[in-house]
Each structure stands twice: as structure tokens, then as C-alpha cells.
Amino acid sequence: AVAIAYSPGGLLINGEILLNDNGGGDRGALLAHYSTEGSLLWHRNLEPELGLMVPLGLGTASDGQIVVAFAHERQVLIDEAEELEYLQQEDGLLKTGLAAFNGSGQLLWAKSIFASDASISVHPDGDIFLGAAAFRTGVQLGNGIALDFPGDGAVSLWARFSKGGEALWAHRPGLLAAAPFSTNHFVLASLDKQLYAAANFNTTLDFGAISFLTMGTSRPILTR
Helix, strand or coil, X not given: CEEEEECCCCEEECCEEEECCCCEECCEEEEEEECCCXXXXXXXXXXXXXXXXXXXXXXXXXXXXXXXXXXXXXXXXXXXXXXXXXXXXXXXXXXEEEEEECCCCCEEEEEEECCEEEEEEECCCCCEEEEEEECCCEEEEECCEEEECXXXXXXXXXXXXXXXXXXXXXXXXXXXXXCCCEEEEEEXXXXXXXXXXXXXXXXXXXXXXXXXXECCCCCCEEEC
């Protein structure tokens, strides 16, 4: 499977116009699934209602379920029919959409997480691990799980979702200094579901009783 961004006017694959309408958005995305021989099996249009939309992550489970992540500003239509589940009220800021499809291309669920600059990793059993930055005072992740943040700057968050899209846990570090900023996230889940994460940051991060990340002169220092 591949996720491709496109600009207004459409996208040609094998001489066929697969996309020619992305609403009032600046660009949309195509999720395309190919056979091992390179034949296009199916595709799904992901079209912004308004503004920017860019795919940023893709992962598959062992049963063929496909999860695509994308940055978007406003509501997104999937094949001009399905919409994302919004967990918070629209605020016009950049968000992270997650959409899951089965191996035949049927949409299973789709939701918007009010955080940006995201990365995902899909475990073979279908669990989804997310790293992102919150530019808001609070982020709802569903299933009764929410995180609060200070009013200024951006703070990293990490979360895990089930194969069905339910939030299982979420975490953010404490802050030991003002004016936080965190970006350029990357996450990778191992087979035993240990989460490895990377991000830029400009202040000391407090991970509680486990460890601190402090700023060094040449590199961050992890203390336990």
C-alpha cells in the first residue's frame, strides 16, 4: 500500500485519472493498494473539506489491515462519503487523522487527533503507536483518555490505540522549564510492544520516577 499527496487537478496512474476533486483544499491524498506483481487492486480518495492535507504515515497489520495517518486542517472526506470522527470541536489548527481499512479497502474507522507533527508505528497485531506534538491546552484521545498541557508552546505526547481505534493509554512528559517546543517525531514499536521514540525538544523533560531528559552542551543526556 502507498499513500500519495496530490494537488488540485488530479493524479494520473497508468494514464487513468484517479482523483479530480479535493473540495476546497490545497491538496488531498490517495491511498492505493497494489498486488505483489504491481497491479492496482483498489484506491481510496482522502479529500480535505478545506485547507492542507498531507499523508505522513502508513502501516499494516499481519491480517492485512492498513492504517494511514495524515496531517489536515479541516474535515476530511473519504471517497466523498465517510468523515473523520472528531474528538474535539474544530479549531482550524493542524491535526492528525487516522484511518483504518481492511485488506479489501473497506473503511473500518477514521478519527482525528488534535495534535500535529505526528508519527505512527503499527504492530503486527494491529495496535497503533503514535507520537505527536500538542499545540493546545488539552488533547482528547477517546475512551475516556485525555491529556492536559500548558498554554504556550508545544509538548510531545505518546499514545497507543487498539486495532479498533480505541485509545489504550497516553503519556506526556512533565516540564521543568518554560516555553516548551517539541517537533520532528518518530516512533517505532518492537514486536514485544516496547515503544522507541525520538523528537526534538528545547527544554528539560520530566518522565517521572523513571528518568529525566536534560539539555546538554552537545547532546541530550538521559539520567535514571
